[in-house]
Amino acid sequence: MKIGFIGLGIMGKPMVRNLLKAGHNVIVYDVVKANVDLMVEAGAEARDSSKAIAEECNTIITMLPNSPHVKTVIMGENGVLEGAKEGTIIIDMSSIAPLASQEVYAACAEKGIKLLDAPVSGGEPKAIDGTLSIMVGGDEDVFNQVYDILMTMGSSAVYCGSIGSGNTTKLANQVIVAVNIAALSEALMLAVKAGVDPNKVFAAIKGGLAGSTVMNAKAPMILDRNFNPGFRIDLHIKDLNNALETGHATGAPMLLTSAVQEMLETLHFDGCGSDDHSAIVKYYEKLANTIVS
Numbered sequence: 001m002k003i004g005f006i007g008l009g010i011m012g013k014p015m016v017r018n019l020l021k022a023g024h025n026v027i028v029y030d031v032v033k034a035n036v037d038l039m040v041e042a043g044a045e046a047r048d049s050s051k052a053i054a055e056e057c058n059t060i061i062t063m064l065p066n067s068p069h070v071k072t073v074i075m076g077e078n079g080v081l082e083g084a085k086e087g088t089i090i091i092d093m094s095s096i097a098p099l100a101s102q103e104v105y106a107a108c109a110e111k112g113i114k115l116l117d118a119p120v121s122g123g124e125p126k127a128i129d130g131t132l133s134i135m136v137g138g139d140e141d142v143f144n145q146v147y148d149i150l151m152t153m154g155s156s157a158v159y160c161g162s163i164g165s166g167n168t169t170k171l172a173n174q175v176i177v178a179v180n181i182a183a184l185s186e187a188l189m190l191a192v193k194a195g196v197d198p199n200k201v202f203a204a205i206k207g208g209l210a211g212s213t214v215m216n217a218k219a220p221m222i223l224d225r226n227f228n229p230g231f232r233i234d235l236h237i238k239d240l241n242n243a244l245e246t247g248h249a250t251g252a253p254m255l256l257t258s259a260v261q262e263m264l265e266t267l268h269f270d271g272c273g274s275d276d277h278s279a280i281v282k283y284y285e286k287l288a289n290t291i292v293s
């Protein structure tokens with residue numbers, strides 16, 4: 001099948017590789033030419049705009065940083081809507097604000113084009129393995145039509161409800177991950193200050209109730225002082241901003257999220273925006289003037 005793919009960053013590149021591996025003909029576009037060249041080497045074809053992709057492909061996947069990028073690529077000049085035919089399905093796999101998904105869905109609907117919001121969890125390693133968790137909003141019959149394509153990139157694809165539901169689910173995921181990393185950082189600092197080796201603490205508690213996928217992924221990074229992303233602090237700031245905005249719009253109390261957001265903002269202005277989000281521990285390290293290792 002011919003699939004258009006726009007946005008070839010940390011996540012988009014391995015997702016394209018998995019679509020190619022599954023035998024699809026993938027046509028790609030990104031504003032960064034080096035990313036496009038890598039995908040052409042891997043077997044994809046390239047076009048020079050989102051519009052050109054849409055003129056050829058009935059199924060188009062986008063994997064972009066945030067809401068403004070998705071709006072530009074789909075609704076902007078030389079964008080998907082300028083080239084797409086009625087019946088085209090756009091699967092936006094970026095993590096964006098649910099309200100933005102609803103806005104783009106409405107613009108697509110005017111032209112008879114279908115949009116799903118289908119953000120992912122799992123990060124680069126799971127994008128490479130093709131084992132992402134995919135959470136999907138939009139029309140259920142459209143979800144059923146593209147289920148097999150989603151499963152070439154993920155190990156699960158769950159239909160969550162109407163348009164925006166995928167991104168609301170993703171925001172819930174991002175709140176849980178951020179608060180978990182902050183709790184882990186606080187707890188490991190407590191251990192160090194109280195004179196217990198944090199490596200022993202991790203080894204002792206990871207199999208108990210406090211253990212989690214987040215702990216297993218992030219504690220080793222903290223203890224090795226390896227803050228290479230992974231998932232960048234700046235992207236998590238974007239997600240928590242979207243979560244706070246959604247909380248404010250709907251009346252959901254966001255106390256813990258706003259506390260962690262303040263930590264992330266401080267780290268951003270301290271030059272750590274491109275670090276992995278496990279670098280939340282650095283916030284505690286500055287306060288306590290002590291390194292966790």
Ligand code: NAD
Pocket residue numbers: 006007008009010011012029030031032035063064065066069072073093094095096120121122123124230231232235
């Ligand atoms: P990234 O910044 O590495 O990649 C985004 C790509 O989009 C870049 O190659 C950029 O050049 C391209 N782009 C931006 N504007 C464009 C435009 N107008 N036209 C064409 N291309 C354009 O980001 P990423 O890490 O791949 O993340 C993509 C999305 O997936 C984000 O919403 C992120 O929150 C989400 N996500 C990331 C991870 C992760 O671990 N990196 C995990 C889960 C979800």
